[in-house]
Amino acid sequence: MSDHDNVQGQTPVLPLVAIGVLLALTLAIVATVRLLGIPAGSEPAGSLVDRELHFEDLGGGFIAVVDARSEDRLEFIGPGEHGFLRATVRGLAQQRLREGGGPGEPFLLSGREDGRLLLEDPVTGRLIDLTAFGHTNAGVFARLLTAEAEIQ
Numbered sequence: 001m002s003d004h005d006n007v008q009g010q011t012p013v014l015p016l017v018a019i020g021v022l023l024a025l026t027l028a029i030v031a032t033v034r035l036l037g038i039p040a041g042s043e044p045a046g047s048l049v050d051r052e053l054h055f056e057d058l059g060g061g062f063i064a065v066v067d068a069r070s071e072d073r074l075e076f077i078g079p080g081e082h083g084f085l086r087a088t089v090r091g092l093a094q095q096r097l098r099e100g101g102g103p104g105e106p107f108l109l110s111g112r113e114d115g116r117l118l119l120e121d122p123v124t125g126r127l128i129d130l131t132a133f134g135h136t137n138a139g140v141f142a143r144l145l146t147a148e149a150e151i152q
Contacts, residue, residue, distance in 0.1 A: 048113055049145050052106035055089045063089075065144060068106035072149030084137040088128060092121045099124050111145050 052068035061079030063086065066072065077085070092107065101123035108120040117130040117138045130138040 048111050050108055050110040051145055053109055053144060054103070054106050055093070065147075067149070070149070074144055074147040074149065076150060082140050084133065085140050088119065088130070088141075092119070092124070092126060092128070095126060096121055096123050109141060109144055111142070117142055117145075 053074075054066040054068050056064040056066060058064055063077040064073050065075040065077065067074055089107070093103070096102070105121075105123050108118075108122060110118045110120065112118060115131065119128045119130055119141060120126070130141050
C-alpha cells in the first residue's frame with residue numbers, strides 16, 4: 001500500500017470538531033436566552049401615538065376619514081385622490097367582510113417609537129407596516145395621526 005491509499009481512507013477531523021463546537025455554542029446561547037427570558041427582537045416597538053379611525057364611503061368616490069373616539073371628520077377625500085390610502089383601506093375592508101366582520105369597528109393607526117407607521121384591523125388581526133411603502137405613501141396616513149377636525 002502506498003501513502004496515497006492511507007490519506008483517502010482518513011476522515012478529516014478538524015472540520016468535524018469545528019462543526020461540533022459551533023453546534024454546542026449555538027445550543028448554549030439559545031438555552032441562555034430562553035432561561036434568562038430575554039425578549040425576541042421581533043416584538044414591535046411601543047406606540048408613541050395612535051388613533052382609531054373610520055373610513056366612511058359617501059358614494060360617488062368620496063370618503064370621509066373620521067376619528068372614532070370624538071366622531072370628528074378629519075379629512076374629506078374626493079374621487080381620484082389618495083390612491084394609496086384608498087387601496088389600503090379597501091383591501092382591509094374587503095378582508096374584514098370576507099371574514100364576516102362589518103364596518104362598525106374602527107381601524108387603528110399607530111406611530112411607533114422606532115419610526116414605523118402601522119395600520120391595524122382589530123377585527124381580522126391584519127397589520128400593515130405603511131412605512132414599507134415609502135415616505136410619500138406613509139405620509140398620507142401620518143397626517144391623520146395629528147389632524148384636527150374639519151369644519152363641517
